[in-house]
Amino acid sequence: MKFLAAGMLWILGMTQAVAETQDNAQLEIESAKRSVIEIGNEISEIEDRLVSPVSTKASLYVAVSGGRFFKPLTLKVSGAGITPISYVYTQADVQALAFGGVQPLPAIDMAPGNHRVKIVVHGMDERQQERDLVYEGIVRKGETHLKMLLSIVDNAAQRSAVATLRTW
Amino acid sequence: MQKLGLLALAISAAAWASSATAESPEAGSDLVQQLNQAAVAAGVKATPREHALSKRIYLYHYFSGDQFAALTDSRADLSLLDADILGTVPDGLMDLGMQSHAIAMLGDNGIARQPGTAITWFALAQRASENDHWPEAFQLADRALSESGLLTPDQVQEAHYIQVTASAQQNQLDKAHSELDKMTAGTRWQSFARYNLMLAMMRQDVGSDELAEFIKNEISITPDDYNERSLRDRFLVTAGRYEMRQKHYPEAVHYLRNVSKNSSATPDGLLQYGWALSKQWQYDQALQPWRVLQDNYPIVNLSVLESLMATAYVAELMQGGIKSLHVYEYAEKGMLTGLEQIDRLNDDALLLAWIQQWEKRLPETSGNEDDALHPALHNLQDDRTSRALISLFSTAPFITAQQQLQDVVAMQNWVTERKQYLQNLQTEASDNNSRFAEGALLTDINAATERLHELDNSILASVDTLRAEYRQPFRFATDSEKADIAHIESLILEAGTDTEASAREANRAMLLAGLAKWQVHEQEPERRAAAEADLRARQKQAKELNEQINAARTMQDQMASFYANTDSHLSSMAATYTKLEQLEQHLAQLRSEQEMRVVATAREHLDMLKSRLKDYLATTRLSIARLYDTELRRNAKTGGLGDDQ
Numbered sequence: 001m002k003f004l005a006a007g008m009l010w011i012l013g014m015t016q017a018v019a020e021t022q023d024n025a026q027l028e029i030e031s032a033k034r035s036v037i038e039i040g041n042e043i044s045e046i047e048d049r050l051v052s053p054v055s056t057k058a059s060l061y062v063a064v065s066g067g068r069f070f071k072p073l074t075l076k077v078s079g080a081g082i083t084p085i086s087y088v089y090t091q092a093d094v095q096a097l098a099f100g101g102v103q104p105l106p107a108i109d110m111a112p113g114n115h116r117v118k119i120v121v122h123g124m125d126e127r128q129q130e131r132d133l134v135y136e137g138i139v140r141k142g143e144t145h146l147k148m149l150l151s152i153v154d155n156a157a158q159r160s161a162v163a164t165l166r167t168w
Numbered sequence: 169m170q171k172l173g174l175l176a177l178a179i180s181a182a183a184w185a186s187s188a189t190a191e192s193p194e195a196g197s198d199l200v201q202q203l204n205q206a207a208v209a210a211g212v213k214a215t216p217r218e219h220a221l222s223k224r225i226y227l228y229h230y231f232s233g234d235q236f237a238a239l240t241d242s243r244a245d246l247s248l249l250d251a252d253i254l255g256t257v258p259d260g261l262m263d264l265g266m267q268s269h270a271i272a273m274l275g276d277n278g279i280a281r282q283p284g285t286a287i288t289w290f291a292l293a294q295r296a297s298e299n300d301h302w303p304e305a306f307q308l309a310d311r312a313l314s315e316s317g318l319l320t321p322d323q324v325q326e327a328h329y330i331q332v333t334a335s336a337q338q339n340q341l342d343k344a345h346s347e348l349d350k351m352t353a354g355t356r357w358q359s360f361a362r363y364n365l366m367l368a369m370m371r372q373d374v375g376s377d378e379l380a381e382f383i384k385n386e387i388s389i390t391p392d393d394y395n396e397r398s399l400r401d402r403f404l405v406t407a408g409r410y411e412m413r414q415k416h417y418p419e420a421v422h423y424l425r426n427v428s429k430n431s432s433a434t435p436d437g438l439l440q441y442g443w444a445l446s447k448q449w450q451y452d453q454a455l456q457p458w459r460v461l462q463d464n465y466p467i468v469n470l471s472v473l474e475s476l477m478a479t480a481y482v483a484e485l486m487q488g489g490i491k492s493l494h495v496y497e498y499a500e501k502g503m504l505t506g507l508e509q510i511d512r513l514n515d516d517a518l519l520l521a522w523i524q525q526w527e528k529r530l531p532e533t534s535g536n537e538d539d540a541l542h543p544a545l546h547n548l549q550d551d552r553t554s555r556a557l558i559s560l561f562s563t564a565p566f567i568t569a570q571q572q573l574q575d576v577v578a579m580q581n582w583v584t585e586r587k588q589y590l591q592n593l594q595t596e597a598s599d600n601n602s603r604f605a606e607g608a609l610l611t612d613i614n615a616a617t618e619r620l621h622e623l624d625n626s627i628l629a630s631v632d633t634l635r636a637e638y639r640q641p642f643r644f645a646t647d648s649e650k651a652d653i654a655h656i657e658s659l660i661l662e663a664g665t666d667t668e669a670s671a672r673e674a675n676r677a678m679l680l681a682g683l684a685k686w687q688v689h690e691q692e693p694e695r696r697a698a699a700e701a702d703l704r705a706r707q708k709q710a711k712e713l714n715e716q717i718n719a720a721r722t723m724q725d726q727m728a729s730f731y732a733n734t735d736s737h738l739s740s741m742a743a744t745y746t747k748l749e750q751l752e753q754h755l756a757q758l759r760s761e762q763e764m765r766v767v768a769t770a771r772e773h774l775d776m777l778k779s780r781l782k783d784y785l786a787t788t789r790l791s792i793a794r795l796y797d798t799e800l801r802r803n804a805k806t807g808g809l810g811d812d813q
Binding site (some may be wrong): 025026027028029030032033034035036037039040041042043044045046047048050051052053055056059061063090092093095096097099100101102103104111112113114141142143147149168 | 225231232233236240242243267268572575579582586589593597712716722723726730731737740744748751754755758761765
């Protein structure tokens with residue numbers, strides 16, 4: 001809250017200074033946009049921290065290393081006791097992954113213990129043939145926020161890609 | 169650790185505000201440094217892995233074009249402590265239509281030194297050129313081109329275009345030509361640049377031959393694409409007007425004759441073509457393009473209005489005196505019709521209804537969060553009012569005002585959707601709390617503890633069994649094997665050795681007993697391994713179950729602590745909901761004000777049209793009066809009208 005308060009003070013100071021020099025309509029609209037960003041950030045925090053305890057959560061991220069031999073089109077996550085997740089990739093998403101971005105998927109509520117998870121990434125290989133990369137295995141949920149990173153890594157020797165899952 | 173994004177905006181804005189009023193222009197801040205100091209002061213801690221993850225999440229949002237998520241996703245917050253990431257924020261702000269914030273951030277010393285900001289400089293160069301701030305636009309484009317590898321080929325061409333135009337606007341023709349030489353031939357940006365350079369050459373009285381040579385490639389073919397054709401026609405119309413002004417009428421006719429029949433420059437081309445022909449005393453031919461113009465375009469089009477006046481003027485030149493009166497009267501009638509149309513349109517209620525109809529065409533969601541703040545300007549509906557106001561759509565004040573209105577409408581849609589979402593989150597939080605209060609987790613823990621207890625007992629029993637087996641002479645024999653051996657041994661005893669036959673029976677039985685014992689002994693290692701493995705598996709299972717129970721107990725404690733604060737959580741959500749409601753009210757007011765601004769912009773345009781039309785009408789009526797006056801004087805000299813009666 002200290003951050004927020006400091007930020008608000010600066011924002012107020014800025015608004016007063018700018019109002020004298022800029023077009024009022026544009027400033028009013030930018031001010032409303034700032035409010036939208038601020039509230040959007042608050043809702044993101046609420047979603048993350050206030051709906052259910054962090055300890056019941058698990059997060060899945062997706063990264064692509066290389067991206068030459070496999071381009072994702074869709075992703076499906078399933079498993080016992082897990083709300084299924086589906087995602088359809090846009091070209092911009094694929095490009096963002098190729099540039100080194102890590103895609104955050106919606107948080108998963110998970111009870112402690114072992115969970116069998118199946119992740120199927122449907123996509124295109126180097127020759128534009130459709131294929132599936134499948135990860136299936138057991139993840140262990142403890143009392144802390146479980147984080148899982150699905151990496152789709154090029155295997156140049158076999159001219160293909162593999163999906164691996166790392167947890168922490 | 170939250171709100172780093174907002175803090176980044178705030179600090180940069182403060183830095184910008186202070187630099188705007190600072191006594192020394194050197195007194196810039198260093199946002200990166202300040203942000204890191206603030207983070208340390210706030211106790212922000214993260215492992216290198218968390219930090220790297222946060223940075224890559226930001227990059228994912230940034231590169232996928234979702235700048236709104238990049239700024240609001242709390243998982244990406246930590247990334248803003250990195251100077252290279254912070255350098256990309258102004259670009260995101262530009263995408264969100266927050267130009268003054270982007271400029272504020274770029275005014276920060278810490279950001280300005282950062283490499284990798286070419287796209288932001290480029291976007292700012294675009295804005296500066298749109299606002300006719302040419303010297304500034306040149307400098308900004310130069311800054312963007314210093315890292316041209318970060319721009320797309322099209323953006324590189326546009327940056328060069330801005331530089332050519334900026335030089336041309338400042339009448340620095342040599343510099344403009346030199347910048348033009350850096351451009352790729354055949355691109356649309358090169359054509360735009362050549363057009364602006366042509367205007368600058370005209371300002372310096374370029375000769376006909378040089379002009380013809382300069383534009384020959386641009387006008388040599390008629391493209392199929394409407395926009396390309398419009399640009400080509402614009403070259404022809406502008407060159408034609410220039411040659412007319414220079415009194416080079418054959419050259420003007422040559423250019424204007426080649427204007428296509430369907431492009432944005434066609435009305436102006438037809439009007440000017442008629443004028444060019446009339447300047448060569450080809451009055452009959454001059455009337456033809458004006459007739460086409462009047463038949464095919466709305467009366468409120470400026471070219472049509474001017475052509476009405478021009479038609480009458482040329483008719484007078486052709487027919488002389490009173491015979492052209494009916495043409496003037498026709499022109500007057502047309503202008504009055506135009507005036508009526510403008511008066512009909514110049515009505516706040518009608519314009520407001522038209523604008524609101526346009527707003528409804530904005531889709532509620534397009535899948536991209538950026539659209540919540542700055543959606544692309546939407547197409548207008550095709551109706552009578554839109555067609556009558558077509559010339560309004562190319563005016564910068566109207567486009568800006570309409571874009572701002574669309575931004576406000578998009579924000580209203582976002583607020584409506586988020587209110588519903590927040591209500592869902594509140595319900596989910598309450599439901600979670602109720603479920604926890606029912607104690608399902610505790611019941612599960614107790615059941616698991618019971619299972620663990622049973623497992624522990626079975627393990628102890630197995631240990632006892634193993635120990636007992638180890639003491640046996642023939643270990644791990646099955647009950648059936650034990651029974652068989654006991655039975656054979658009883659047969660041996662029963663048989664005895666009294667007779668030769670019984671001794672033989674006894675020996676056979678002893679042989680069988682030996683075989684059975686040997687078999688038991690043979691299978692002992694395998695059975696022993698299986699029994700020990702079974703024990704180890706159950707011990708492992710018990711250990712895992714124990715860990716699981718401990719984790720569940722820890723979770724139960726954490727959940728108890730979490731749900732003890734449910735009221736506080738719900739109250740935080742309610743506070744955010746109230747903020748949404750306040751923003752909703754503010755946006756409703758802003759929308760209403762912005763609608764009136766758009767209406768005012770449209771009315772200004774209509775007033776301009778009306779004023780121009782009144783000038784044409786006054787000129788036409790004066791001509792009519794002059795014709796009557798001349799005729800009256802002529803009749804008076806010859807005996808008046810009575811001579812004809």
